[in-house]
Amino acid sequence: MDDTTLAGQLAAAQAQVAQLSEELEETNRGVLALYAELDTQAAELRHANELKSRFLAYMSHEFRTPLGAIQSMTRLLLDRLDGPLTAEQERQVQFIHQNALEFSEIVNDLLDLAKVEAGRIDVSPGWFDMVDLFAALRGMFKPVLTNPAVSLIFEDPVDVPQVFSDDRKLAQILRNYISNALKFTQRGEVRVSAQRVSEDGQDWVRFAVADTGIGIASEYHGAIFQDFSQVDSPIQKSLRGTGLGLSLSKRLAELLGGSVGMQSVPDQGSTFHVRIPLRAAPPDGQPSD
Template sequence: MTRMNDTTATATDDDPATLRQALAAARAQIDALQTELDETNRGVLALYAELDTQAQQLRQATELKSRFLAYMSHEFRTPIASVRSLTRLLLDRVDGPLTPEQEKQITFIRHTAEEFADMVNDLLDLAKVEAGRIDVSPAWFELVDLFAALRGMFKPLLVNPDVQLIFEEPQGVPQLFTDDAKLSQILRNFISNALKFTAHGEVRVSATVGPDGHGGEEITFSVSDSGIGIAREFHDAIFQDFTQIGSPVQKRLRGTGLGLSLSKRLAELLGGRVALRSEPGVGSMFSVSVPARLPEPLRSVATMQEPAA
């Protein structure tokens, strides 16, 4: 009797109806999982679509900001040029003599207009960089020629007899193939800041050559000063847009906070990088390192030719 019951149980376990039920249950579970997976996929697709929309909106906002900055910069240039021209005529006494107080006020207006012009130029350049509309035009040039041009440019601006601007003679630096105008702009920003925040001592400009880690040569330009210095906690922020360091000198000497940010971006366009070493009360050293030969992917205008022997 017991053996009959075992046989019946075995038959029941192998019964086709039971197998069909188990198979149907498995299929239902698979269908449920597939439905859940489809819903997850739809959610992911919706998320991607939302991210694409947000990215497009961000691109449009960036484009609008760049266009606004470029438009306003162009619009500001005409009245700024007029103010500078008028102040120059007045200071040249074209319309008659000036009292000491008049000369003082007109000189103040002229300096303010020059600061405004620098800000407008920086804004326009930033707008071009952000919009990807700035060209890199490399050419061969000698470093001594670049230093000579900078020396001549800053000579009329050395109004503080307690500060010397020194350009070290470059030793062993080869001809460079990069955008000399953008490199000059970076160095001008560094030198201008150094002169502005150095009350006495010197501002020294130098260049050294070393390996770039890719089989080529890298030139590092350094602008060191004996000025007020910058606290360590501000070293990273100093290269961000509109960043200014709170100090009595900073409050007295106004600036836009754009020059160093622009210098960083221009250095990156040249395949390089900027750096800062500084200590409050001791001075600062801003540096930019760029390849001696601009990498091929970064060349957008000029065709590279070997320099003359």
């Protein structure tokens, strides 16, 4: 092979390398542009989420004052402090009072959801007994057990010692579960239980709220813990709500280092559960024992 042929092959190879280098640089510019676009979209998404959280928090605060006034006034009327009521007047005032209570619960869920999304809810773990937690929940729901065909049963905790976690947030999760179960159970029972389990090499407490209610069709199982998710049923349509309770419960459970889940069969009932560590890590990261 003479020098002219070698020079030609070398020139061709150099041209090919130059072309590949140019294509690589163009690809790199495209990747950098894509990263920049993704960063911009992520920033816009964070800004939109922040605006939503601020709006929810602001509106929730603004609603609380008039709702509190309505509840106070209806309570005064129902206590007959301003004079007697006719049967029809009492029925109407009870209706107003109940609607104000339900609206207040929705506002509280919205405010809590906004705080969670903004990272403004702190976990404050401490030692507590299951017996005390169940006793508090039993007393809380006693006034609302107006359907004699439904029993609310709290089982004795199974092998559960003192728990180190945030009992207020756990109680909020269980309140949401129990409240939903009572709404969608027209006959039978709502049963609350707690037991110690060992899974994933760790000790947990698994709480379950089981009911004999209408149940949930399988097509809704995947979305039941999402924001504003509601089950399409005649009972659901007759009840007010935003579908935020279960979504909030899921986020609170995650803050506690746990998880949520459910099983349900239409016309047979549902079981909602939450699993939290038996010993949560304290805020300073030091062992709790």
